Amino acid sequence: MSFYYIHSALMFIGFIFIIIGVFSARFLKKMRWWLKLHKTMNIIGALSTIIGIALMTSYISYTGSKHFNHIHSYLGFFVGFLSVITPLIGFVQLKALKSKIKFRPIHRFLGRLLIISMIFNILLGLRFAGII
Ligand code: HEM
Numbered sequence: 340m341s342f343y344y345i346h347s348a349l350m351f352i353g354f355i356f357i358i359i360g361v362f363s364a365r366f367l368k369k370m371r372w373w374l375k376l377h378k379t380m381n382i383i384g385a386l387s388t389i390i391g392i393a394l395m396t397s398y399i400s401y402t403g404s405k406h407f408n409h410i411h412s413y414l415g416f417f418v419g420f421l422s423v424i425t426p427l428i429g430f431v432q433l434k435a436l437k438s439k440i441k442f443r444p445i446h447r448f449l450g451r452l453l454i455i456s457m458i459f460n461i462l463l464g465l466r467f468a469g470i471i
């Protein structure tokens with residue numbers, strides 16, 4: 340049972356850090372430290388999310404239960420994928436300023452998609468666990 344608590348706690352922590360990071364890019368651009376805050380908060384948030392997924396996946400494997408047995412699991416792995424790809428594109432957009440590929444809008448879009456997917460999956464997780 341405690342694994343469920345650890346999983347949900349890491350997901351909530353990840354979500355809050357990511358929200359703070361995105362808030363910084365959206366509303367604090369006048370401050371010279373906005374990017375530092377954005378990077379730090381989002382990297383910690385993404386790591387917390389990835390570790391939370393890895394722990395739950397390992398626990399499910401360890402107990403011999405079935406993976407992908409709920410829409411929460413599918414959306415959850417999608418969130419994991421976005422948590423890796425979004426910060427990577429964040430770094431790439433700073434390095435490839437002259438690239439023909441428009442990394443900036445892609446990064447923004449994926450970041451927003453990540454937040455929406457996390458909100459849905461937290462609600463699904465709470466429902467799955469019988470809390471709401
Ligand atoms: C953005 C937030 C979340 C993500 C990305 C996420 C992701 C995942 C993933 C990928 C799995 C499936 C692992 C597998 O099949 O190998 C899983 C399972 C699970 N999650 Fe979450 N989760 C999130 C939030 C929550 C929350 C808030 C709760 C409950 C309070 C929760 C409860 C559960 C439970 C009970 C399972 C186990 C399902 C089973 O026994 O098969 N999750 N989660």
Ligand code: HEM
Pocket residue numbers: 357360361364365374377378381382384385422425426427429430432433443444446447448449450451453
């Ligand atoms: C999970 C990780 C991340 C998420 C969810 C995320 C999300 C976002 C979002 C939603 C925006 C647009 C904000 C707005 O104006 O509405 C943004 C902007 C930005 N992000 Fe990230 N980000 C992440 C990680 C990173 C990293 C690691 C870097 C760089 C090393 C980075 C660099 C930037 C930059 C430079 C902008 C400003 C671009 C612009 O004004 O269009 N991001 N980010």
